Structures are given as C-alpha cells and as structure tokens.
Amino acid sequence: MSKKMIVKYWPNRQSISLNNAVVDLFIETEKKLPLKTDNQSHQYLYLDILNNITRTKLLQSILNEFKELILDMIEINLYPKMLIKITKKIVAIFIDRVSSNFFFKFKFNDTISDNSALKYHHNKLTDCLLTYLIFGSSYIEDDIFLFETSYTPYNHVKVLLENFIIQIGNIIIKELMCNLNNSLNINKFLKKQNICNKLYTSNRSIILFLNNLKWQNLVQSYVYEIKSFYDERQKVSVISSEGIITKYIYLSKNKKIQSLNQIKIIFLFWLELKDLLIPKTEKFFIQIAKYCLYCSINLFSNLILVLIRIIVFYLNK
Structure with missing residues (x-):
C-alpha cells in the first residue's frame, strides 16, 4: 500500500516558522x-554561453x-x-550589485548600466517571491x-526562487554581452577569462x-507570451536532476491586459476566435467525413454485390 x-x-x-522555512529553502x-x-x-538562455563552472558560480553568487x-x-x-511599489528598483539595484561583485575578479566592473532599472523585465512572480520570504x-x-494563500x-x-535565480543570471549575462557590443569582443573576453562554453568558442558560433x-525573444514576445497570457500560465525555469528545465505554473493575468499593445491584443482576439470557431468547425468536418465514409462504404458494398451477381449470372449461363 502506497504511503500518503x-x-x-x-x-x-x-x-520563527517563517524564518526556519526561509533558511531551509536557501540551504x-x-x-x-x-x-x-x-x-x-x-x-536558448544567455547563460548557455558560460561554461558549467562559471555558470554555477554565478548562480551561487546570486543566491548568496x-x-x-x-x-x-x-x-x-x-x-x-x-x-x-519598490520591488522593481530593489531588483535593479540587486542586479547591479551581483554583477559588479561577480565580474570584479575579471576586471570588468561596468557590466550593468545605470539605467538597468528600465531594462529589467519585472513580473508578478518577483513580487510574490519577496512577499513569501x-x-x-x-x-x-x-x-x-x-x-488558497493559506495553503x-x-x-x-x-x-x-529557482526561477528568480536563473532569470537574474540570464539578465546579467545579457547585459554583459550588450556592453561588450559585438561578437568579436564577446569572444575575446570569454576566451581571455576562460569562462566560455566550448560550443561557442568561435566568432561564427557566437x-x-x-x-x-x-x-526566440521576438517569438516569445509576440506569440508565446500572449498564448501564456490567454491560458493564464507562466513559464518558469527550475533546476532538476537533468539540469535547467522549463515548467508552467498557473498565474492569473486579468490585470495585465491594459499593458498589451495593439498587435498583442489582436493576437489575443484571434486566440479567442480560434477557440470559439475551431471546435465547431472540427465537429462539422467530422460529421461530413462520417457521412462521406458511410456513403463510400455503402457504395462499395453495393458494387461488390453487383459484381457477385454478374459473376453468378455468367457462371449459371
């Protein structure tokens, strides 16, 4: 008998229970x-460009x-x-601090620009994580x-927490590559510091x-993001026994519709229309297919009967 x-x-x-839970979670x-x-x-993740050792050290630095x-x-x-109200500023300052401390040993202190608060993609999950902790x-x-919140x-x-750590790491490496400006500088910096993933050692591969x-970011912004909004789910990155994987969790997004631009609203409307029409269209074509199949079987059966009668007629003759 399986244990419940x-x-x-x-x-x-x-x-004290909350303090203990936070400590256990971090451990x-x-x-x-x-x-x-x-x-x-x-x-693809921007983190992919780092080798395993450096990637792990960056994520550990973010956690610390x-x-x-x-x-x-x-x-x-x-x-x-x-x-x-101040979560967005807090996280932007946090990104600056992590980046400065981590890349200080590489003598590259200006990885994040002063306007990183404007570049940081804020989401509801960050608010919730800080509130929980x-x-x-x-x-x-x-x-x-x-x-329910009480459960x-x-x-x-x-x-x-895992999703937050991975996303912050992704943002930091994205900003690093933006500040390095081009593939040649990126390649030169990563090779010099010996932190490059072997898959991206050439300029062409970068x-x-x-x-x-x-x-991917373009498709994510105009297709998958709207699809997730429509389905009321959020993509998160977690650390499994296989490595970093993607999962989806339910997240109500009713209040976010005001922030959508016209193109995204049109796509959202198309999804609504698709869900309304496609089931009815499918049902119609299925009925037509069934009718055609029924007629074809009857016609085929009648043809076989006619052929048998003709054969019997000639044999008797």
Whole structure:
C-alpha cells in the first residue's frame, strides 16, 4: 500500500516558522546548484554561453547576494504594499550589485548600466517571491494562483526562487554581452577569462547564438507570451536532476491586459476566435467525413454485390 504524501505548506505570517522555512529553502537550493546547471529546457538562455563552472558560480553568487538582500529587507521593516511599489528598483539595484561583485575578479566592473532599472523585465512572480520570504503567504493577493494563500505549497515557493535565480543570471549575462557590443569582443573576453562554453568558442558560433536568441525573444514576445497570457500560465525555469528545465505554473493575468499593445491584443482576439470557431468547425468536418465514409462504404458494398451477381449470372449461363 502506497504511503500518503504529506504536503508541506509555506508559513502564513512572520514568525520563527517563517524564518526556519526561509533558511531551509536557501540551504536546499544551495545544495542543488552545484549538481547540474546544463540547459535542458529546449530554449536558448544567455547563460548557455558560460561554461558549467562559471555558470554555477554565478548562480551561487546570486543566491548568496539574495540572502543578504532578504535580511536587509527584513531589517528595514517595510509594509507589504510599500515592498511591492519598490520591488522593481530593489531588483535593479540587486542586479547591479551581483554583477559588479561577480565580474570584479575579471576586471570588468561596468557590466550593468545605470539605467538597468528600465531594462529589467519585472513580473508578478518577483513580487510574490519577496512577499513569501519576508511576510509569509497571507499577504499574497487572492486568486493569483490555483490554491488558497493559506495553503501555499512549500515547493511552489522553491520553484519561484529557482526561477528568480536563473532569470537574474540570464539578465546579467545579457547585459554583459550588450556592453561588450559585438561578437568579436564577446569572444575575446570569454576566451581571455576562460569562462566560455566550448560550443561557442568561435566568432561564427557566437553570432549564430545571438541571432537565435533575438529570434526566440521576438517569438516569445509576440506569440508565446500572449498564448501564456490567454491560458493564464507562466513559464518558469527550475533546476532538476537533468539540469535547467522549463515548467508552467498557473498565474492569473486579468490585470495585465491594459499593458498589451495593439498587435498583442489582436493576437489575443484571434486566440479567442480560434477557440470559439475551431471546435465547431472540427465537429462539422467530422460529421461530413462520417457521412462521406458511410456513403463510400455503402457504395462499395453495393458494387461488390453487383459484381457477385454478374459473376453468378455468367457462371449459371
């Protein structure tokens, strides 16, 4: 008889239980990072250009800096609503700090520009992660996720943390390559510091890598992002036993529709229309196909009967 799984829930409010849960979460994540950080997500990441050792060190550096950030935020004693208002600035400053500290040993201190706050792609998951870690699950808005806030699974917060670490690492390497400006400088810098993935050691391979990323980002922005918005789900990156993989979690996006541009709204309308018409169209064609198949079988059966009668007639004759 199989044992019943016990679901571990995230603490609701600030308490010793919340502090212990945060410590446990950081320890678990810290243990996972050195195991495997290969990209198995079937999509390109800017992190792919780094070798395994450097990629792992960067993600570990992000986790360590994030620990300090959470401690600083707890000491400031902010209100939950104030935290949400300044999250974007907090994360932009955090990206600057991680980048400066990590690339200092490579004598490359200007990886992130001063306007990184404008470039940082803010999302609801970051707000939720900080709220979970600092205040507990009871301060999360209702109806954002599928479960009740008081019954937030521990693993859900773990997924948000892993996704945050990977996305921040991706942003840092993206900014690094933007500041290096071109494939020749990127190739030269990565080779000089001995941090390059062996798959991208040539200038040609780096150009192809960057072009693939640009195309992927374009498709992501105008196709998959709208599809995810329509399906009310969010793509997240997590660390598994195979490496970095992609999963989807439910995320209500009703309030985000005002931020969509005209092209995205048209695509969203097309998805609505598709879901309305395609089932009816499919049903119509299935009925037509069934009717045609029925007629064909009857016609074929009648032809066989006629042939048999003709054969019998000539044999009797």
